[in-house]
Amino acid sequence: MLVTEAQGKALLRSAAIATPSSQELRSLDEARACRIALPVAVKAQVAAGGRGKAGGIRKASSAAELESAFDAIMGMRFAGEAPSSVLVESWLDIDRELYLAVAIDSRVGGFNVLYSPRGGVNIEDGPPPLSYPVGLARNFRAHAFRALLEPVESDVKVRERVISTARRLLEIAQANECTTVEINPLVVAKGGALIAADAKIVLDEAAVFRKAATASAIAASRAKAEQDIRRCEEANLMLVWLDGEIGLISGGAGMTMAAMDAIDGAGAQPACFLDVSGNPTPAGFGLAFDLLDRAPNVKGILVSMFGGGLHTDRVAKTLVELLARRTSAKPVTLRLNGTRSDLATTILREAGRQNHATLESAVADIVKRVAGAQS
Amino acid sequence: MSILLGADARVLIVGITGKFGTFSVKDLAQSQTKVVAGVATGRGGQAIEGVPVFSSVAAAMRETHANAALVYVPAVVALDAVLETIEAGCPLIAYPGDGLPVLDAMEMRAAALDHGAHLVGPNSPGLISPGKAKLGFMPSFCYAPGPIGVISRSGSLSYEACFRLSSAGLGQSSVIGIGGDPVRGVNAAEAIALFHDDPETRAIIYLGEIGGSEEYALAEYAKRPDAKPAAALLVGRTAPAGKKMGHAAAMIGSYAEAWAAKVEALDRAGVVIARNLDGLAAAAASALARAMKPAA
Numbered sequence: 001m002l003v004t005e006a007q008g009k010a011l012l013r014s015a016a017i018a019t020p021s022s023q024e025l026r027s028l029d030e031a032r033a034c035r036i037a038l039p040v041a042v043k044a045q046v047a048a049g050g051r052g053k054a055g056g057i058r059k060a061s062s063a064a065e066l067e068s069a070f071d072a073i074m075g076m077r078f079a080g081e082a083p084s085s086v087l088v089e090s091w092l093d094i095d096r097e098l099y100l101a102v103a104i105d106s107r108v109g110g111f112n113v114l115y116s117p118r119g120g121v122n123i124e125d126g127p128p129p130l131s132y133p134v135g136l137a138r139n140f141r142a143h144a145f146r147a148l149l150e151p152v153e154s155d156v157k158v159r160e161r162v163i164s165t166a167r168r169l170l171e172i173a174q175a176n177e178c179t180t181v182e183i184n185p186l187v188v189a190k191g192g193a194l195i196a197a198d199a200k201i202v203l204d205e206a207a208v209f210r211k212a213a214t215a216s217a218i219a220a221s222r223a224k225a226e227q228d229i230r231r232c233e234e235a236n237l238m239l240v241w242l243d244g245e246i247g248l249i250s251g252g253a254g255m256t257m258a259a260m261d262a263i264d265g266a267g268a269q270p271a272c273f274l275d276v277s278g279n280p281t282p283a284g285f286g287l288a289f290d291l292l293d294r295a296p297n298v299k300g301i302l303v304s305m306f307g308g309g310l311h312t313d314r315v316a317k318t319l320v321e322l323l324a325r326r327t328s329a330k331p332v333t334l335r336l337n338g339t340r341s342d343l344a345t346t347i348l349r350e351a352g353r354q355n356h357a358t359l360e361s362a363v364a365d366i367v368k369r370v371a372g373a374q375s
Numbered sequence: 376m377s378i379l380l381g382a383d384a385r386v387l388i389v390g391i392t393g394k395f396g397t398f399s400v401k402d403l404a405q406s407q408t409k410v411v412a413g414v415a416t417g418r419g420g421q422a423i424e425g426v427p428v429f430s431s432v433a434a435a436m437r438e439t440h441a442n443a444a445l446v447y448v449p450a451v452v453a454l455d456a457v458l459e460t461i462e463a464g465c466p467l468i469a470y471p472g473d474g475l476p477v478l479d480a481m482e483m484r485a486a487a488l489d490h491g492a493h494l495v496g497p498n499s500p501g502l503i504s505p506g507k508a509k510l511g512f513m514p515s516f517c518y519a520p521g522p523i524g525v526i527s528r529s530g531s532l533s534y535e536a537c538f539r540l541s542s543a544g545l546g547q548s549s550v551i552g553i554g555g556d557p558v559r560g561v562n563a564a565e566a567i568a569l570f571h572d573d574p575e576t577r578a579i580i581y582l583g584e585i586g587g588s589e590e591y592a593l594a595e596y597a598k599r600p601d602a603k604p605a606a607a608l609l610v611g612r613t614a615p616a617g618k619k620m621g622h623a624a625a626m627i628g629s630y631a632e633a634w635a636a637k638v639e640a641l642d643r644a645g646v647v648i649a650r651n652l653d654g655l656a657a658a659a660a661s662a663l664a665r666a667m668k669p670a671a
Contacts, residue, residue, distance in 0.1 A: 060440025106587040110481040207476040253529020255608035258652045264613045265651045308514035308534045
């Protein structure tokens with residue numbers, strides 16, 4: 001999970017990587033008492049990207065400007081998220097902006113070090129960064145990285161400082177179990193020192209059982225999360241809301257995406273990614289229907305489960321009981337295929353419901369019924 | 376032939392006394408797979424469904440000459456169990472569990488490479504060579520023997536995709552779940568190389584998704600003049616950027632990780648693309664037809 005810039009920079013400082021002098025503010029009183037020398041950068045603290053382009057980073061040259069920037073930013077939302085605080089930093093005198101990151105890469109099978117002599121907000125528009133596939137952090141070799149850097153970074157002083165900073169980023173990633181530690185921009189200040197002007201650090205959530213800091217970051221993010229998402233996480237369902245009209249309840253990440261794409265292929269759009277394979281019980285399906293029945297953009301619901309280890313006759317019983325109690329009038333189409341699906345079809349038929357044989361026929365059915373209800 | 380797992384498999388289940396372990400003893404037996412040993416710390420000398428249990432992998436290997444291991448232990452102790460299995464000399468290990476820290480996956484992968492062993496997983500249903508043996512928990516009824524090598528990042532998608540291939544008369548040489556995590560044992564490039572060297576495999580089917588860069592390994596392979604024909608289905612065309620779609624690795628962080636960029640690269644390399652699941656069997660048949668054509 002992505003942590004805030006302030007949390008990320010604290011990790012950088014723990015490895016003696018320089019950051020601008022700063023103060024994290026949570027109230028207007030704290031903003032008034034701020035002691036960072038002007039001018040300053042005032043930055044929204046959110047665990048979401050793209051905040052600069054959205055107006056979440058402002059320059060303030062006076063105490064009054066700082067206060068109004070604080071007020072404005074705390075009232076903003078970034079990808080739906082309210083800032084937890086504002087970070088005030090001394091304004092940097094920039095000679096050049098670099099890009100330096102370590103990130104897990106699937107084809108490397110471990111850490112990749114990425115460097116570009118031209119960093120900053122438009123990094124994605126330029127040529128791809130240089131990549132040094134390291135694998136395990138302990139396999140980092142300064143001489144190997146230097147050989148790659150020589151053709152792209154002619155400033156020897158900068159080059160050597162980049163090499164030692166890269167080693168420290170790997171040490172941070174290893175010690176704190178991070179999948180990404182990115183500094184963009186890594187500023188070359190007048191005089192040649194390297195200063196981390198931003199920090200994007202992603203913690204590996206799977207390490208929660210042995211990293212207290214990761215556990216508290218997850219707890220804090222869950223407390224802030226939308227109620228729907230939180231309820232799903234607690235019930236072991238996976239939910240991502242989308243913009244479409246077809247509510248989708250499916251099993252397994254890959255099949256859920258395949259069903260989303262099939263809905264698109266039939267000329268409609270999915271309203272969600274909702275994977276109930278982690279809890280295909282009356283409680284799990286009950287929560288799924290509750291969320292989709294309440295969501296105003298959902299016009300119809302498709303349940304598509306392919307039973308491997310899952311016994312679809314049990315799912316059919318669960319659905320029959322649940323649908324009998326349900327009060328919503330939104331149309332529901334069912335498709336239970338795989339293990340014991342003959343029994344599932346019988347159970348559904350006896351309850352007056354159709355079991356579609358394929359994903360495609362079920363998708364066509366729900367798309368038609370939703371379109372019919374709307375016309 | 377098949378890849379990694381053949382009819383001579385002698386399977387050892389680490390964590391045999393757990394829920395998944397005891398389920399697998401029966402499930403593998405029904406799939407013509409020989410389970411020769413189990414390992415459960417402190418339970419040596421017992422038997423589960425007639426399978427002898429040992430207290431260490433080394434003891435089980437010594438007594439039973441197992442040549443493949445299925446490791447069913449929780450993520451907190453998975454690294455220790457997989458390292459023990461690799462260092463005991465087992466040449467093929469499947470670790471299906473999910474929620475494994477990436478650093479542990481990296482250590483598992485490095486240890487497997489050091490010992491010349493093949494690790495399948497994490498976050499994968501395992502590996503099956505239909506009609507020969509199974510090293511995992513995938514539903515056996517979905518598979519049939521045949522000439523197609525299948526590589527998948529998703530368990531659920533591979534079950535239904537293979538069920539559709541089998542129903543269309545397109546059997547599989549082996550089906551390997553490379554898993555939904557960012558760092559894995561056998562990766563796409565290595566799985567492709569194994570299928571390339573397997574004479575029974577005539578065509579390769581790749582079931583991929585958004586996020587990460589594994590799919591580019593197939594694009595690079597397909598450009599080779601001696602490449603076997605390939606078809607691919609990538610899911611997540613309708614997934615938004617920046618959101619994790621269930622799997623740890625299924626998130627679009629950059630353009631290259633998006634559906635369109637990957638499909639374009641595969642298409643340009645000559646891989647037959649199935650736009651949706653319902654086009655998969657036809658795409659596979661067309662790749663296979665290319666393999667059947669005698670060389671001009």
